[in-house]
Amino acid sequence: MNVLEQLMHDKGWSYYQLSIEYGKLEHPSLSPAELVKKYSTNVRKAVRNPENARFDTVKKLAEILGAELVIKVKS
Numbered sequence: 001m002n003v004l005e006q007l008m009h010d011k012g013w014s015y016y017q018l019s020i021e022y023g024k025l026e027h028p029s030l031s032p033a034e035l036v037k038k039y040s041t042n043v044r045k046a047v048r049n050p051e052n053a054r055f056d057t058v059k060k061l062a063e064i065l066g067a068e069l070v071i072k073v074k075s
Helices: 003-011 015-026 032-048 055-064
Strands: none
Touching (some): 003 032, 003 055, 015 032, 032 055
């Protein structure tokens, strides 16, 4: 289980709920059903494999779940 999956588990959220919250950031005027239809596949893929998802998508998902995405520079 990766960090995003763990955050979802800890909050008791489903992909459905996360898709709605993510969609509200992108298109606040759409209904929950429309948001799920539009964003559920993207959200599911990003949560399951964040290494291959767009940075801004992962950042938004982390923030929705109450986390902060931090970049650590190796020296």
